[in-house]
Amino acid sequence: MGEAHDFASVPTDVLLCDTFSQVPEDGNSLSLLLTRSQLFSQSLSAASSGSSRTSFQLSDCISCRAFRGKDPKDIGGYFKVIFYPLRGMLGATSYRQRITRTFRTEASRDREHNFNLAKTWAQKICQLSYEQGPPRLLPSPPRFLVLLNPRGGTGKALTLFETHVMPMLTEANAHFTLFVTERPNQAREVVQEQDLSTWDAIVVMSGDGLMFEVINGLMERPDWAKAIKKILSILPGGSGNALAASINHYSGHQQVTGTKLLTNCAFILCKGHPVPLDIVSLTTSSQQRIFSFLSLAWGFISDVDIESEKYRFMGYARFSIGTFVRLTALRTYRGRLSYLPASSEEKDTTCNGGSSSSDSKETQILVDSLLVPLDQPVPSHWHTVEDQFVLVLALYQSHLGAEHFTAPMIKGPGEGNIHLFYATSRISRKSLIKLFMAMEKGTHLDQEIPHLFHVPVQAFRIEPSESSGIMTVDGEVIDCSPIQGQIHCGLGNVISMGQGPHQ
């Protein structure tokens, strides 16, 4: 919580201390006290009890500015500070909520003196707020290109941007250009063609599909090795919102959905810093190269994702309906799954920004050092399972959707592992129900579900026996045919909180 600490805990590193009053309140005098990490206020009124003592964490502050009173006769100097502390009713889930405080000083009879005092406070609060946590590595003010899909989720992304995100970005003094997409693949073309140096970060307000376009657009550029380092950020405006839910989780927030998730993610955009993002490079039997930041699914999960499109108007509930429908008519898929375990000595040589092309020329492609061509057998030290599968899922972020905490072992977006989950046809419906119910809280792996397997891997290959099933990459449908992929640890950058910045 950002408020209501006891003054007994006031530290000794006081940087500023002055008398103000809070407006619009009763006008009683307050003692304001600023330390490196907190703003304290205490009423100076004799009648006040201990409960009037409050403190705010500067790590929760997104904006502070000084101003003069509107009335020229008003000699007061003012500053307004905006915080987004984590708040929640007793026992309820906490999430970021806006709190503003405006303070007035009349320390002198001179209007300019009072304004300058307020300005000193505002500047110091801004500076200290910026310095909280790891270095931001984004210039101040930052310049964002916001790509927004108005058709994502239930189609409210533009309204939500205007009501929930724009005010926060404006208050945080972030500069942004809003680009509303008009058709599929437009975001992909925009990031392929634009001079990326115009922006400090590309912000995607949509579901995972638009981020998929952006990452693939960046990788299709002749200068892909530099372009993929462009800082990315996600704001949930789709139905699944898996990356947004994962970033929310890595940033230390509780699992929330809807506008609560959006506010948390907008706060992360304002206050976070770039951290490494793993990218999985996939190659299909038709030699198509696909770049993925989230997942590859075959079987139950991709069936639910795509077949529930018709319930899109329901928002996230579409996945529960889709799961129920598919459970009643369970399908199985024959095929071969091969993988290189993460425990193997063999590692991706490109990890964390190492040389990723076959030579230093920009035109070279990203080399998948762990893979052999798809028409050749996998290396002998790989593991292979040939079976009838209900589901195969390769996941590299903690959440498969806003309420699907599928890989709780993942603590950050650039850990360098693919988490392979698969269930064979021997899994019962009861176990599948248990699996999907426990997944909401991420407790499914504690339950020893028979015929469900989890292996951390570096690379994998899936060879379906038939082409009739549905395969998805980051929620987007691809041909159901042999495919293989390997992780490129920390190839991209995404804004998050709670971890050290990308070196």
Ligand SMILES: Nc1ncnc2c1ncn2[C@@H]1O[C@H](COP(=O)(O)OP(=O)(O)OP(=O)(O)O)[C@@H](O)[C@H]1O
């Ligand atoms: N203006 C537009 N009209 C129609 N489709 C669009 C438009 N802009 C982008 N798209 C496409 O919409 C698809 C779905 O977008 P997105 O994945 O972002 O939302 P979603 O499917 O609701 O969310 P999630 O993937 O999280 O479930 C993407 O494949 C994208 O290419």
